[in-house]
Amino acid sequence: MRRKIVAGNWKMNGSKDLAEKLVGYVRSEAGSLDNGVEVVIIPPAIYISDVVAQAAGDLAVGVQNVSGWQAGAYTGEVSSGMAVDQGCGYALVGHSERRQLFGETDEVVADKVARVLGDGLVAIVCVGETLEQREAGDAEAVVAAQIERGLAKVEVSQWERVVVAYEPVWAIGTGKTATSEDAQAMHASIRKVLEGIGAPSKDVSVLYGGSVKADNAAALFAEPDIDGGLIGGASLIAEDFVSICRAMPAGS
């Protein structure tokens, strides 16, 4: 089912203190959200249990990355089964920082998506073009290829647990947001690509990420094919994150 989601990816930021104060605040405010948005907190893995405790079932919790392996001698890795065990409902896969800094290919993404879905989590699969690729006119083709390859192992019954996050790399952490029109155009294109690979495209949530802030979220979320946001920097500021959650229109 297509759902409205605002997910806060803390990246390698945060502390026990932030888990307590920020999540406690967001949880207390989430009760008055009347727009049907699902709020997801995605902290570093080491703080997942702290965040789960603070979320107390009112907020969903995700893991930023999981291993492509199930278990074994893989020092430093965390499995999707462990994330489930700790109370996670979501997992990010293929964030551009993983692709660029840790060499994750679309094939690695496909394996991780299969693992995450097999363990019962919702996979938030990140795609997006670099500035160079956009300027060369290749943005849609790059994103289409990432989707086709990264989602190649999704089984028919698993699509309801697939979320796509479109994050233009040039907009991440830069303060440069895609215009809501450009983001909408890419989201519409993503839906066509999803349809082409046999996904129930109208039912798949497609989030936008890249310098989403309290003052630009409403315009982005008002677009018909934008179902929410994947928020980085602004998710570390409790009031800003809650304002972004409130920016989701009701009933869309």
Ligand SMILES: O=C[C@H](O)COP(=O)(O)O
């Ligand atoms: O996962 C979140 C995105 O990379 C966006 O980060 P940002 O909001 O800091 O630009």
